[in-house]
Amino acid sequence: MLPVVVVHGGAGHIPKERAELSTIGVKEAARTGYVILQKGGSAMDAVVEAVTLMENNPRFNAGRGSVLNVKGEVEMDALVMDGRTLASGAVSAVRRVANPVQLARLVMEKTNHLCLTAEGASKFARSMGVPEVPEESLITDYAKMRWKKNLGPDANPVECQMGKMGTVGAVAVDIDGNIACATSTGGMINKMEGRVGDTPCVGCGGYADNKIGAVSPTGHGEAIMKVTLSRLILFHMEQGMEDPRGGK
Ligand code: ASP
Numbered sequence: 651m652l653p654v655v656v657v658h659g660g661a662g663h664i665p666k667e668r669a670e671l672s673t674i675g676v677k678e679a680a681r682t683g684y685v686i687l688q689k690g691g692s693a694m695d696a697v698v699e700a701v702t703l704m705e706n707n708p709r710f711n712a713g714r715g716s717v718l719n720v721k722g723e724v725e726m727d728a729l730v731m732d733g734r735t736l737a738s739g740a741v742s743a744v745r746r747v748a749n750p751v752q753l754a755r756l757v758m759e760k761t762n763h764l765c766l767t768a769e770g771a772s773k774f775a776r777s778m779g780v781p782e783v784p785e786e787s788l789i790t791d792y793a794k795m796r797w798k799k800n801l802g803p804d805a806n807p808v809e810c811q812m813g814k815m816g817t818v819g820a821v822a823v824d825i826d827g828n829i830a831c832a833t834s835t836g837g838m839i840n841k842m843e844g845r846v847g848d849t850p851c852v853g854c855g856g857y858a859d860n861k862i863g864a865v866s867p868t869g870h871g872e873a874i875m876k877v878t879l880s881r882l883i884l885f886h887m888e889q890g891m892e893d894p895r896g897g898k
Pocket residue numbers: 660661711811815816817835836837838847848849867868869870871872874
């Protein structure tokens with residue numbers, strides 16, 4: 651089967667001065683995923699690697715570059731799902747980890763659970779030999795500036811989030827026809843401490859099923875969760891709904 655990888659770097663309008671580097675970032679991620687698929691790698695390898703690259707890129711709201719919570723700290727969410735088996739793994743509100751998407755994969759592969767959260771996720775990371783990184787290494791000047799700007803009473807976190815940067819994600823089909831998705835985020839800017847968005851919730855922040863397809867969404871997590879958006883999209887695809895622009 652012809653391999654395919656599709657990546658995204660978040661919803662909304664990106665300011666002109668950041669657009670070029672963001673575009674380069676998503677292209678690099680897509681290329682990296684595609685090379686893995688061309689060499690016969692799995693869809694899971696491709697999406698995790700593509701998302702890892704974007705987590706390492708400070709242009710995106712995931713890993714390094716994550717938006718800050720109301721206390722000025724980084725708490726991240728990530729999810730992976732394997733369309734062959736419907737197995738998934740996730741972490742929520744995790745701190746001091748460079749690549750939450752890789753930790754989500756470890757949750758899927760090495761535990762009997764689907765999601766580990768906060769300190770429990772960090773403990774699991776340590777037990778797997780995942781290095782703990784200083785929180786400062788995940789925080790960019792841009793994230794700090796936006797955090798300060800949005801502390802006031804008139805701040806609108808939804809508008810602010812959508813306007814500037816976003817979550818990252820990828821879906822892929824490998825040469826064996828297997829499908830996978832991965833999503834990773836710092837969440838919503840100035841979110842409450844402990845807030846968990848759509849990203850680590852299976853069916854909301856992603857879904858992959860070999861029989862139908864895969865989704866990795868971005869947008870206001872609380873709205874996405876209302877309708878379990880990823881599974882809903884696949885439900886409509888399953889029912890034969892056509893893309894209004896002409897595709898399937
Ligand atoms: N969906 C993410 C969240 O609510 C944010 C985003 O996609 O930008 O955590």
